[in-house]
Amino acid sequence: MRDFRQPKGRDLLDRCGGFFEWQDTRRRSGTWPFSRSTESGPNASCAVRDDRGNLFEGANFSSQDYLSLSSHPVVKAAAVEAIERMGVHSAGSPALVGNTSTSVELERRLASFLGMSYTVLFPTGWAAGFGVIKGLVRSQDYILIDALAHSCLQTGAAAATRNVVPFRHNSVDDCRAKLAKIRAKDIDAGIMIATESLFSMDSDTPDIAALQSLAREYGATLMVDVAHDLGNLGPSGTGHIGMQSMLGQVDLVMGSFSKTFASNGGFVVTNSPAVKEYLRFYSPSCTFSNALSPSQVATVTCALDIIEAPEGAVLRERLMNNVLSLREQLTRRGLGYYGDPSAIVAVASGDEGLARLTARKLPELGLLANLVEFPAVARGKARFRLQVMAGHTANEIETAAACMEAAAISATAQLENRKTKPPQALAI
Ligand SMILES: Cc1ncc(COP(=O)(O)O)c(C=O)c1O
CATH class of the missing domain: 3.40.640.10 (Type I PLP-dependent aspartate aminotransferase-like (Major domain))
Structure with a gap:
């Protein structure tokens, strides 16, 4: 993204084209996981449409309705x-x-x-x-x-x-x-x-x-x-x-x-x-x-x-239990995450190529999670920012951990495969 911050050329409109071309290559290869829209609002599980019109359903860890008050x-x-x-x-x-x-x-x-x-x-x-x-x-x-x-x-x-x-x-x-x-x-x-x-x-x-x-x-x-x-x-x-x-x-x-x-x-x-x-x-x-x-x-x-009110304390406790459970399940599956317990569980992915392939796999598996990559974080420190809500069920927490693991395994295998095969038309 940073490469397009200072586009060249004096035509202000024309020079947006470089970014669009790069973005569109990623979009076509399914590695542009941004600008999605929910069909129902930010529920703990929901249907989401990507900007090519594809519809996915899954556990929603990409909204920041931390106490689930938006549907209260x-x-x-x-x-x-x-x-x-x-x-x-x-x-x-x-x-x-x-x-x-x-x-x-x-x-x-x-x-x-x-x-x-x-x-x-x-x-x-x-x-x-x-x-x-x-x-x-x-x-x-x-x-x-x-x-x-x-x-x-x-x-x-x-x-x-x-x-x-x-x-x-x-x-x-x-x-x-x-x-x-x-x-x-x-x-x-x-x-x-x-x-x-x-x-x-x-x-x-x-x-x-x-x-x-x-x-x-x-x-x-x-x-x-x-x-x-x-x-x-x-x-x-x-x-x-x-x-x-x-x-x-x-x-x-x-x-x-x-x-x-x-x-x-x-x-x-x-x-x-x-x-x-x-x-x-x-x-x-x-x-x-x-x-x-x-x-x-x-x-x-x-x-x-x-x-x-006392209800707030109950919701905060539910949220923290979900956070601790998610962190524990990620650790058990060998996945790392950043920082201290909070509604944000940022799962480490690392290399941008691996992270983009992981992001492509997640919705198919049933997890909606935001990819964060350079320049929002340092190069080589890509991550998935899972945003936990009080309203997530134990099942949704388990889905999140299981999908993160399965998608990372699948992406790693794909990357290995690419090393031994001629390059495909995949923008990562
Ligand atoms: C730390 C921080 N400050 C400010 C904002 C902006 O808040 P808003 O979404 O209400 O514009 C955000 C949200 O993205 C944020 O993460």
Whole structure:
């Protein structure tokens, strides 16, 4: 994919052709496992159509509905009720009249859930990540960013300043060294440290408390993206921030509703009313974009009700049991995976060719799983990001492990075969 990031030629439209040709060769050989659509929404098992129109059915480990709230009857009823009462549209920016009494209440609820005071809602998590950086950081400022941080943070950083300094993934020491160097030459610049509480390609976590005290020591601001763990991990669903006893103590927390909260939308929470108001009017992806619709707000609010209730604890326990069972079964079958137990079980595949052949086999066997390859992860470190849900049955967990093993065996045999035969017309 990276080869086509800087296409050559002055015709902006014409130069898209190189990527399309490469993609289409993969599509025709069945090794393009992206842009699929479900027939039924993100259920634990579902039918999925690929972008050639082929239909597959299987256990769905490619959706991020971690607590399975998207099909929860009470959540669905809340969305329908909101549509009946308030219509389907917010029809305005939050800076004008796009908010509703329910979105204002959601802001209050979310801040309190995170032990903080104020929330700014955004149309998506991506918009929140981009917007919190672009809204606060100016060209003379610096951003220290974890080298593996999400696209929304990287793009926000690049849009805000040329002074973007990546630090080694989850390395507090490297962050400290780079922060000290910046401060030694510039005592006046603003500095934001941007990281995530749970990295979705590796299922690992930084020492948030250490990063926050580092930020305080050097007069910097810490911003943590909690998209993947908020609601589904930690005490009462407060994620790694809660697990590290940092509730209410991180300078800025941003996240997404698109995983555990069963909707689209994003947020930033802060303890400062001034920061909240500043973001609302200077973060372009908030100010100049429509507010969440009433049904999105109702979905998220109802999901939060469940997350905070005893039912949330039951769902989190079910999710973690599924995660631990999947990891155990993969180990038994000789398959490796990355990181610590979380809803993301990233099964190591390695070589891109092997991974693409494995991806081609999976849907035939009855498993829907996302392939992640370079440049989203390092070259030679391709993996299958299995996203586990509370609603997966024991049978679906077993299917996932068995299919991963069978597909890897089949792909390895195919690759061996290719070494001894003349090349086939297969783009891998
Ligand atoms: C870490 C992280 N931050 C932000 C986002 C963006 O969230 P959304 O899907 O709500 O735009 C994602 C989702 O892909 C993510 O993984």
